[in-house]
Amino acid sequence: MGFYCSLVYSIPKNICLLKPGFTLAGGHHFNQVSKIKARMQDQPDKVRVPHVLTVAGSDSGAGAGIQADLKACAARGVYCSTVITAVTAQNTVGVQGVNVVPEEFVAEQLKSVLSDMRPDVVKTGMLPSAGIVNILCQSLQEFPVQALVVDPVMVSTSGDVLAGSSVLASFRDKLLPMADVVTPNLKEASALLGGMLLESLADMRSAAKSIHEFGPRYVLVKGGDLPVSSDAVDVLYDGNDFFEFRASRVRTSNTHGTGCSLASSIAAELAKGLPVISAVKVAKRFIESALEYSKDIHIGNGRQGPFDHLLKLKNNAPGLCAAYPFDPSSLFLYAVTDWRMNRKWGRSITDAVKAAIEGGATIVQLREKEAETGDFLESAKACLEICRQYGVPLLINDRVDVALACDADGVHVGQSDMPAQTVRALLGPDKIIGVSCKTPEQAQQAWADGADYIGSGGVYPTNTKENNRTIGLDGLKTVCSASKLPVVAIGGIGISNAHSVMELQVPNLRGVAVVSALFDRESIVTETQKLHKVLLESAVKVR
Ligand SMILES: Nc1ncnc2c1ncn2[C@@H]1O[C@H](COP(=O)(O)OP(=O)(O)O)[C@@H](O)[C@H]1O
Ligand SMILES: Cc1ncc(COP(=O)(O)O)c(N)n1
Ligand SMILES: [Mg+2]
Structure with a gap:
């Protein structure tokens, strides 16, 4: 399938979500194993289900946003709850309208889910205002989770603005310091760094290093839009080492929502207990397979179509869909x-x-x-x-x-x-x-x-x-x-x-x-x- 992960430097031994003293979103420390055990002891006959909460915007075309997150988590076998920050009128052509959910109501949704359902991992997508970013940070302080994955969505691939420059300061000062993984694409990395031009792998590395200074544990700069690259290369930086994740670039226009889906898949794997590097590796392989699988499907007439997370839409899908329902x-x-x-x-x-x-x-x-x-x-x-x-x-x-x-x-x-x-x-x-x-x-x-x-x-x-x-x-x-x-x-x-x-x-x-x-x-x-x-x-x- 062409996926490989090359470690530019050696993997440090201490990267494991299960290690005692794991840094929590919100600056807390705890031991994940003991927490799971404690929870299971409350109700020993219940089965623990890995759970991701996505805090993101709705995409009416269902290629990106909340809808992509739900599908990615379902495909990865993880429960996904949703806090909706904005409703977009969107399709494969672009974003026709954005209706931001009032801050208080975002807060209410966060409280409903976090206080009761205790997700393992929070993943964020479109956070359309500084106020919403602040509310999210407060909620995470009140209800800490095991890991926070931040996809700093700003502009859709169609070029439409989803979160203006007013959120940049809150991202940098409040959310990123709490994040375990932040996943900017080239444009978002550039925006976080005040407009720095990113055109090569070397630029991606230096951007990852600079963004790491805002405080996240890991920075993954995604190279989906890297010009003149035959592979889709992402660069991960943990403060010490760089890791390169490569997938063969699938020739398809069905890439709407890849960023959202990658971040959700990383969150899903973290919720299952994988260490960050393994989670990124699995998530990237999933995106590559899904793109490869869906490269010829046709939904909508715009420039960027959705892909099929569940690998079910294509006829004759191996092992996935019966040709004849039983009669x-x-x-x-x-x-x-x-x-x-x-x-x-x-x-x-x-x-x-x-x-x-x-x-x-x-x-x-x-x-x-x-x-x-x-x-x-x-x-x-x-x-x-x-x-x-x-x-x-x-x-x-x-x-x-x-x-x-x-x-x-x-x-x-x-x-x-x-x-x-x-x-x-x-x-x-x-x-x-x-x-x-x-x-x-x-x-x-x-x-x-x-x-x-x-x-x-x-x-x-x-x-x-x-x-x-x-x-x-x-x-x-x-x-x-x-x-x-x-x-x-x-x-x-x-x-x-x-x-x-x-x-x-x-x-x-x-x-x-x-x-x-x-x-x-x-x-x-x-x-x-x-x-x-x-x-x-x-x-x-x-x-
Ligand atoms: N054509 C492609 N083939 C394989 N992987 C891709 C392709 N386009 C994007 N990706 C991968 O999808 C993920 C999302 O990347 P990217 O498109 O850069 O983010 P965003 O959707 O946020 O703009 C990355 O892992 C990237 O390498
Ligand atoms: C509601 C919403 N959230 C996120 C994205 C970004 O997705 P992409 O960059 O893949 O177009 C989007 N288009 N819409
Ligand atoms: Mg993309």
């Missing part, structure tokens, strides 16, 4: 592959899958118990391409890693495979998860674990699975009646008996899953077509 009717004719049969008939798995789909299969599962992982992945990728062309979901038997690696539509697991709950945690909310169940208890568990459907059988004896207990039509009926999830029947089902299965007319039974009846035959297309016909006829009769 239980896709269980109707469920084709399950078998490598031995394909070898016996001398066919590739892709030919087998294509033939089954052309014959009418409505969902496909790759069940390649013996395959080497690399081969399985390659086959899965090739089959997925075919399935996507036909709009048929592709599931992977058992192998969550393979499903993730090829971005399959889901996974089918048995009772002795990875628990469905864990599969769900790994695959996320969108993917399809099926579980093999022989009993009502197992069906209940599958539902509780977040599965989408269950496969129930063996209905009839079968050769494709050794030592598999046959539950018969009665067993299937019992499971279907107890199940809260749609059911597909499996085990020894084919053209001759599919009708008897579907005729059961039990609730939740949505289709049949077949292996040999399709794949251990001379013509997969013909057999699938025949089975499809039988199923359709049963469906018509049952209705």
Whole structure:
């Protein structure tokens, strides 16, 4: 991905948020570990959630400001509360209007959040007046937090003024001395230093050093706007050493809100307990990935578009977004592959899958118990391409890693495979998860674990699975009646008996899953077509 962090000088050993005597925003000292423990002792059964409070302006276009902060924190897995200092009418063209929130009301919001919710880290963005900066400093003195990250927002990238020069003195004299990290871009660093021209890495270093004299623990001068640089380089200074953070410069105009998002991500990582240098490193890598991911998305017609913090908007996002939301009717004719049969008939798995789909299969599962992982992945990728062309979901038997690696539509697991709950945690909310169940208890568990459907059988004896207990039509009926999830029947089902299965007319039974009846035959297309016909006829009769 091209990210690297080069340390211009060596990393001092004492930079760690967890060290005793950490300097607090507000000049307080305390031990972070003992504070977390103390809080947990109050309520030992509660889970501590890292929490960032952002004090910033709203961007109606939602690329920057409060909205960017919320998305960045969500993406980094951290809770984010918000104190709004101004409401801007803003889009990808520029800022059309600014409505500053009255100072007293900013104070009221600060008190509400700080007194009750005790955020770990405060991050500031647009602070449009000296009065608001002063109120924030007072609030932080009254309610100290573990770290303060100041993004000294002054001018939007579109060139519109968000905080005039009247705030500069308050920044320098009050807020920066309390800050743990301050993150000016080139223009902001220049403004803080009375207009000094910044055009090179050397200039950024000297600016970082000068800004450090205002009192923050760390200064990060961001080089997003550094002319003639092929990399996006930021310079961090801790009072002793310089650290350079480099990312390859993503060729995109979707960079609106990068500054806000970087500062929020740093705050989020600090809230999780990372030391400052690690937090900056992770945050910068996140921005680079999100920009790279969103480089071609198009929102708005202005010069600077927003990017996608959650990496969800782009189609076919690897591992993030199911191509098809689960439709239980896709269980109707469920084709399950078998490598031995394909070898016996001398066919590739892709030919087998294509033939089954052309014959009418409505969902496909790759069940390649013996395959080497690399081969399985390659086959899965090739089959997925075919399935996507036909709009048929592709599931992977058992192998969550393979499903993730090829971005399959889901996974089918048995009772002795990875628990469905864990599969769900790994695959996320969108993917399809099926579980093999022989009993009502197992069906209940599958539902509780977040599965989408269950496969129930063996209905009839079968050769494709050794030592598999046959539950018969009665067993299937019992499971279907107890199940809260749609059911597909499996085990020894084919053209001759599919009708008897579907005729059961039990609730939740949505289709049949077949292996040999399709794949251990001379013509997969013909057999699938025949089975499809039988199923359709049963469906018509049952209705
Ligand atoms: N095109 C880009 N590719 C990769 N990183 C970028 C790009 N533009 C900005 N960044 C990074 O995004 C972060 C925000 O930087 P910058 O754009 O300078 O701040 P601001 O948004 O406050 O003007 C920095 O880490 C910077 O290096
Ligand atoms: C409310 C608000 N806050 C901050 C920024 C700066 O963001 P950027 O410099 O990335 O345009 C902005 N445009 N709007
Ligand atoms: Mg920018």
